[in-house]
Amino acid sequence: MSIDPKASSVGIASIGLQLPPLAMQVEELARLRGQEPAKYTIGLGCREMALCSDECGVVELAVGAAKRALDRWHGDLDDIGLIAVGTETAVDMSRPLSAWVADGLGLRGAVRSYEVKHACYGGTLALRQAVEWKLAGAVDPRSDKRAALVIAADVALYAEGDPGEPTQGAGAVALVIDDARVASVDPVSFPWSEPAFDFWRPVGEAYPRVDGAFSLDCYKRAAQHCFRAMVGDRDPNAAIDGLAAICFHVPFPKMVKKAVAQVGEGFGWDAERVAQIFDQKVDPTMHWNRLCGNAYTASLWISVANALRGLSVGDRVAAFSYGSGFGAELLMLGAGPDAAAGAWAADVEADLGQRALVDAEAYSSLRAS
Numbered sequence: 001m002s003i004d005p006k007a008s009s010v011g012i013a014s015i016g017l018q019l020p021p022l023a024m025q026v027e028e029l030a031r032l033r034g035q036e037p038a039k040y041t042i043g044l045g046c047r048e049m050a051l052c053s054d055e056c057g058v059v060e061l062a063v064g065a066a067k068r069a070l071d072r073w074h075g076d077l078d079d080i081g082l083i084a085v086g087t088e089t090a091v092d093m094s095r096p097l098s099a100w101v102a103d104g105l106g107l108r109g110a111v112r113s114y115e116v117k118h119a120c121y122g123g124t125l126a127l128r129q130a131v132e133w134k135l136a137g138a139v140d141p142r143s144d145k146r147a148a149l150v151i152a153a154d155v156a157l158y159a160e161g162d163p164g165e166p167t168q169g170a171g172a173v174a175l176v177i178d179d180a181r182v183a184s185v186d187p188v189s190f191p192w193s194e195p196a197f198d199f200w201r202p203v204g205e206a207y208p209r210v211d212g213a214f215s216l217d218c219y220k221r222a223a224q225h226c227f228r229a230m231v232g233d234r235d236p237n238a239a240i241d242g243l244a245a246i247c248f249h250v251p252f253p254k255m256v257k258k259a260v261a262q263v264g265e266g267f268g269w270d271a272e273r274v275a276q277i278f279d280q281k282v283d284p285t286m287h288w289n290r291l292c293g294n295a296y297t298a299s300l301w302i303s304v305a306n307a308l309r310g311l312s313v314g315d316r317v318a319a320f321s322y323g324s325g326f327g328a329e330l331l332m333l334g335a336g337p338d339a340a341a342g343a344w345a346a347d348v349e350a351d352l353g354q355r356a357l358v359d360a361e362a363y364s365s366l367r368a369s
């Protein structure tokens with residue numbers, strides 16, 4: 001199958017990000033848990049874990065990101081006809097997180113409002129639904145409600161001492177879906193899903209259960225299927241070389257590196273070619289992820305926000321989303337005129353500039369509170 005690369009006129013019109021006020025270097029956690037720091041920094045590729053406080057949890061992160069995206073957008077709140085929040089940090093089994101966010105924004109009226117759950121894939125599903133809502137012409141043409149507000153927000157915490165603890169993190173990304181000023185989103189995407197128990201959190205339990213090795217296998221297999229489908233009958237080298245950046249969901253950076261190796265293996269690449277693609281097109285997109293850790297649904301979109309900065313109109317970006325359970329989807333984006341300026345980088349700079357680094361003792365107190 002050959003794919004028409006013509007970018008859609010629907011896409012991301014504005015981006016806002018919000019990171020929490022606290023963080024800890026993974027070396028501090030290694031000290032607390034009696035581990036070699038290199039296991040976390042080199043073995044997993046982690047650097048800092050963003051941490052929430054009593055005053056800033058998932059709702060505050062989501063509302064903060066949304067306000068920033070809306071402030072930066074040329075439209076206003078009255079133009080929003082859909083709000084969808086992807087999260088696995090639900091605060092209620094019935095009331096959607098979108099209701100808390102709408103409350104924080106003062107958004108009400110002729111608006112479709114809901115929460116989307118599919119582990120770390122929920123934000124991407126919300127975005128896909130918003131794009132498809134626009135493309136389908138589901139909006140009453142007599143109304144002004146032309147845009148959607150999509151938010152991916154999560155706080156990732158593992159049980160103390162869990163092997164996944166160094167991969168913890170938090171953050172939120174808000175995307176206004178309207179005209180493609182920041183990036184177009186291709187109508188065609190490449191999904192893959194298989195029912196599995198690789199990472200799950202039973203109702204009533206505070207922390208996830210993870211089969212780490214199985215989860216890695218599922219993630220790699222999904223990536224291979226999605227990229228294979230995207231390339232189709234084209235030359236894989238030409239298809240991948242044509243991308244300015246390749247973004248992944250980032251549970252931790254080493255997991256992404258392993259997935260790239262598996263995708264490359266499927267294309268018949270040697271280790272040198274895999275390393276070239278990873279170093280040039282993938283690793284640079286994870287700079288912000290290394291500073292905030294795994295933010296579940298927001299993780300891919302933090303990478304995409306970073307990758308879009310500085311791109312020229314029409315530059316192509318691949319975005320691989322994965323959520324345990326498991327569901328995955330590869331989206332294709334095209335940079336729009338506002339990508340070059342990358343105004344949303346100011347959000348990350350402001351949050352990183354203000355956040356406090358905690359030590360192991362303060363972290364233990366935080367977990368106990």
Ligand code: COA
Pocket residue numbers: 036038039040042043044120163164167199210211212213215216219251252254322324
């Ligand atoms: N120096 C450098 N590297 C070291 C090291 C040291 N002193 N000690 C260990 N390592 C490396 C290991 O070799 C391994 O790397 P490799 O996989 O490339 O061989 C890596 O560090 C991790 O070590 P491992 O023993 O596998 O860690 P673990 O059993 O403690 O597992 C996780 C930790 C994070 C991998 C696992 O719990 C996990 O997969 N968690 C979550 C997965 C996830 O988020 N899934 C859901 C969403 S997709």
